[in-house]
Amino acid sequence: MIVLFTDYGLNGPYLGQVKNVLYQEAPGTPVVDLFANAPAHAPKPAAYLLAAYHGEFPIGTVYFAVVDPGVGGDRKPGVLEADGRWYVGPDNGLFEIIIQRAAAKPRWWNIVWRPDRLSATFHGRDLFAPIAARLACGDTPDKNPAHGDFREEPLGDIRHPDWPDDLAEIIYIDDFGNAMTGLRDSVLPDQEEIAIKGLSIPRGEKFSDIPEGLPLCYENSNGLLEIAVNRGRADQLPGIAIGVQVTVSKK
Amino acid sequence: MIVLFTDYGLNGPYLGQVKNVLYQEAPGTPVVDLFANAPAHAPKPAAYLLAAYHGEFPIGTVYFAVVDPGVGGDRKPGVLEADGRWYVGPDNGLFEIIIQRAAAKPRWWNIVWRPDRLSATFHGRDLFAPIAARLACGDTPDKNPAHGDFREEPLGDIRHPDWPDDLAEIIYIDDFGNAMTGLRDSVLPDQEEIAIKGLSIPRGEKFSDIPEGLPLCYENSNGLLEIAVNRGRADQLPGIAIGVQVTVSKK
Amino acid sequence: MIVLFTDYGLNGPYLGQVKNVLYQEAPGTPVVDLFANAPAHAPKPAAYLLAAYHGEFPIGTVYFAVVDPGVGGDRKPGVLEADGRWYVGPDNGLFEIIIQRAAAKPRWWNIVWRPDRLSATFHGRDLFAPIAARLACGDTPDKNPAHGDFREEPLGDIRHPDWPDDLAEIIYIDDFGNAMTGLRDSVLPDQEEIAIKGLSIPRGEKFSDIPEGLPLCYENSNGLLEIAVNRGRADQLPGIAIGVQVTVSKK
Numbered sequence: 010m011i012v013l014f015t016d017y018g019l020n021g022p023y024l025g026q027v028k029n030v031l032y033q034e035a036p037g038t039p040v041v042d043l044f045a046n047a048p049a050h051a052p053k054p055a056a057y058l059l060a061a062y063h064g065e066f067p068i069g070t071v072y073f074a075v076v077d078p079g080v081g082g083d084r085k086p087g088v089l090e091a092d093g094r095w096y097v098g099p100d101n102g103l104f105e106i107i108i109q110r111a112a113a114k115p116r117w118w119n120i121v122w123r124p125d126r127l128s129a130t131f132h133g134r135d136l137f138a139p140i141a142a143r144l145a146c147g148d149t150p151d152k153n154p155a156h157g158d159f160r161e162e163p164l165g166d167i168r169h170p171d172w173p174d175d176l177a178e179i180i181y182i183d184d185f186g187n188a189m190t191g192l193r194d195s196v197l198p199d200q201e202e203i204a205i206k207g208l209s210i211p212r213g214e215k216f217s218d219i220p221e222g223l224p225l226c227y228e229n230s231n232g233l234l235e236i237a238v239n240r241g242r243a244d245q246l247p248g249i250a251i252g253v254q255v256t257v258s259k260k
Numbered sequence: 261m262i263v264l265f266t267d268y269g270l271n272g273p274y275l276g277q278v279k280n281v282l283y284q285e286a287p288g289t290p291v292v293d294l295f296a297n298a299p300a301h302a303p304k305p306a307a308y309l310l311a312a313y314h315g316e317f318p319i320g321t322v323y324f325a326v327v328d329p330g331v332g333g334d335r336k337p338g339v340l341e342a343d344g345r346w347y348v349g350p351d352n353g354l355f356e357i358i359i360q361r362a363a364a365k366p367r368w369w370n371i372v373w374r375p376d377r378l379s380a381t382f383h384g385r386d387l388f389a390p391i392a393a394r395l396a397c398g399d400t401p402d403k404n405p406a407h408g409d410f411r412e413e414p415l416g417d418i419r420h421p422d423w424p425d426d427l428a429e430i431i432y433i434d435d436f437g438n439a440m441t442g443l444r445d446s447v448l449p450d451q452e453e454i455a456i457k458g459l460s461i462p463r464g465e466k467f468s469d470i471p472e473g474l475p476l477c478y479e480n481s482n483g484l485l486e487i488a489v490n491r492g493r494a495d496q497l498p499g500i501a502i503g504v505q506v507t508v509s510k511k
Numbered sequence: 512m513i514v515l516f517t518d519y520g521l522n523g524p525y526l527g528q529v530k531n532v533l534y535q536e537a538p539g540t541p542v543v544d545l546f547a548n549a550p551a552h553a554p555k556p557a558a559y560l561l562a563a564y565h566g567e568f569p570i571g572t573v574y575f576a577v578v579d580p581g582v583g584g585d586r587k588p589g590v591l592e593a594d595g596r597w598y599v600g601p602d603n604g605l606f607e608i609i610i611q612r613a614a615a616k617p618r619w620w621n622i623v624w625r626p627d628r629l630s631a632t633f634h635g636r637d638l639f640a641p642i643a644a645r646l647a648c649g650d651t652p653d654k655n656p657a658h659g660d661f662r663e664e665p666l667g668d669i670r671h672p673d674w675p676d677d678l679a680e681i682i683y684i685d686d687f688g689n690a691m692t693g694l695r696d697s698v699l700p701d702q703e704e705i706a707i708k709g710l711s712i713p714r715g716e717k718f719s720d721i722p723e724g725l726p727l728c729y730e731n732s733n734g735l736l737e738i739a740v741n742r743g744r745a746d747q748l749p750g751i752a753i754g755v756q757v758t759v760s761k762k
Contacts, residue, residue: 010280010283010284012276012280017686018685018686018687019270019271019521019686020521020547020548020685020686021546021548021683021685021686022545022546022564022733023685024544025514025543025544025545025546026545026564026567028543028544029512029514029543029567029568032512032541032543033512033569036541039283039287041276041279041280041283042275042276042279043273043276043277044272044273044276045271046271046272049687050742062273062277065277065280066280067284078718078742079719080717081716081717081718081719082717082719128731128732129716129717129729129730129732130717130718130729130731130732131731131732134732135732181272183269183271183272183274184268184269184270184271184272185269185300214332214380215331215332215333215380215381216329216332216381217330217332217333227380227381228380229379229381229382230379230380230381230382230385230386231273240301240329261531261534261535263527263531270521270522290534290538292527292530292531292534293526293527293530294524294527294528295523295524295527296522297522297523313524313528316528316531317531318535432523434520434522434523434525435519435520435521435522435523436520436551465583465631466582466583466584466631466632467580467583467632468581468583468584478631478632479631480630480632480633481630481631481632481633481636481637482524491552491580
């Protein structure tokens with residue numbers, strides 16, 4: 010399976026152009042759209058989002074993960090292997106939280122291969138998609154060292170040791186207006202108080218625990234602390250946007 | 261074939277997470293996105309929309325139909341069989357119009373099976389998708405009574421006898437701004453006058469029957485009375501929104 | 512492969528209804544969404560967009576290309592063959608630029624076949640999709656002349672000789688707010704100055720060549736001159752919209 014995690018947007022030709030490459034070069038492999046609106050140009054919140062959502066796909070899955078504001082610059086394209094799954098994308102921190110939480114030590118290869126056509130702005134189609142297709146077909150870096158298309162590098166070269174285990178910020182807002190944070194609910198202290206921009210957000214287990222029109226926070230279906238408004242939109246609360254701080258304090 | 265009818269929105273991970281389950285548990289089955297923006301949290305208009313759009317898919321199709329504001333509450337998940345097609349979703353009325361219009365008497369089973377992981381807010385992924393995949397693979401409730409995963413219940417338990425045959429309301433607005441009503445055009449009297457919020461809407465057969473910028477109503481390609489503006493947007497007419505009444509009267 | 516190029520919008524049932532036909536009548540054929548938001552009701556800019564984006568799909572690809580404001584009127588449905596690819600859609604100019612740029616002389620057939628059910632407003636599902644499926648299955652007009660479903664016509668009947676080789680207008684705005692023009696970058700003079708609504712737009716190769724918040728123009732990944740704002744939105748520049756003129760002049 011190949012899973013797409015990008016900030017390309019669903020409209021426009023970009024995902025279709027990527028899928029054309031995948032269908033041609035890895036025929037028969039299912040391709041799943043996971044996120045097409047990951048935090049735009051923002052590898053840091055995207056890293057926490059990817060780490061929360063990658064785990065339910067099967068071992069062997071190839072993630073085409075491209076949030077790449079530096080495309081065409083000096084950031085390096087590469088492949089990460091972590092706990093039996095493959096991640097193809099830029100070395101800008103997008104895989105930092107996958108690495109932090111991996112059970113076994115991950116490995117990283119720079120992609121040395123260059124396609125005949127490499128546009129300045131669309132490495133997703135030209136470089137990452139052909140590599141993702143190769144991985145999905147079982148052509149992994151270790152199997153074909155003679156190709157010289159991959160060069161293993163120390164994992165430390167791409168790490169961001171200053172990024173926290175969990176990110177106390179809004180990292181994603183969905184079509185319902187629900188706001189996900191970068192905090193895993195399971196790591197929060199039992200009696201914590203959650204607040205955003207000075208507004209305390211009470212806890213619930215499901216939307217209907219709270220009167221209509223009021224906000225609540227809860228563990229979402231992938232384990233993140235999320236903020237919603239029962240039959241309303243949390244993104245219409247004052248100051249809710251990607252990057253906004255969430256405060257967690259003792260009651 | 262598995263057909264998706266939800267209010268999940270196209271953005272965000274939800275449809276991709278559902279497809280992951282379907283691709284893993286019913287490999288090779290085509291999955292079609294029909295509606296991802298069915299009326300949000302509103303099973304009643306959604307029921308009329310589903311009934312207008314389900315019929316062109318082949319016998320044996322499994323509908324993953326989830327408009328489920330009571331998720332996590334006491335509504336029951338179930339499976340409907342109607343005229344050789346399967347419908348998986350909540351018992352909140354979403355299938356009422358399918359039942360009303362069925363040629364043969366439909367059957368209903370409560371889903372007794374519970375997955376190992378059942379989140380509070382995403383039964384689509386955790387409960388309905390595995391069941392839809394099983395049905396698509398031919399593992400129907402009658403074939404495997406020993407599993408004990410389904411319990412047939414009287415159809416009357418999930419009926420809404422007070423819901424009309426046709427709904428004189430706006431039930432959906434598409435990306436062009438066209439507004440569908442819950443009225444089948446074929447049941448309307450010949451000389452009826454259609455009006456919304458006091459504005460009479462003339463009849464047309466196609467958009468170009470009316471000068472540019474003016475509204476018209478017509479039988480849409482699935483038999484519903486629909487309101488559009490020729491080369492404009494009906495959703496910019498005053499008062500057009502899901503749930504708004506449509507009046508039908510003798511001229 | 513079947514590639515979808517429409518102005519249907521991603522939401523709503525339309526693409527799903529088309530795919531249902533394709534999956535049933537051409538099972539196993541990959542279907543790629545290229546554009547679902549081609550310029551609405553506007554075959555002329557759509558023609559330049561299609562011509563820029565069709566080339567990377569394999570020989571034999573069938574394009575379901577429907578931007579069809581005259582649906583139900585007297586425009587004719589047809590099939591174009593150009594350089595080994597097939598294009599199914601209306602004869603309203605949508606294929607003009609494909610024809611202009613073809614290496615070998617294309618051929619055009621009117622579709623004479625009519626389905627049992629032909630709605631007034633959705634020829635995409637009822638007429639074009641079954642034909643696209645037939646072409647994808649190898650049932651081409653020349654192979655089955657006895658069917659009488661296609662009638663070859665002189666190419667001149669559908670030409671628009673007054674449309675220029677390149678269109679100095681905005682033809683598409685993507686989800687990032689980037690504005691594509693109908694100008695191939697390769698045909699522009701070396702020292703040209705690009706301006707829109709009197710605002711001169713400097714050249715760049717990649718976004719980061721320009722300070723954040725300022726506009727630039729560059730050759731996009733499909734060869735079109737495109738306008739963006741580094742880490743901003745070009746569609747928020749004054750006067751940017753589909754159809755707006757782009758001026759190219761000597762510095």
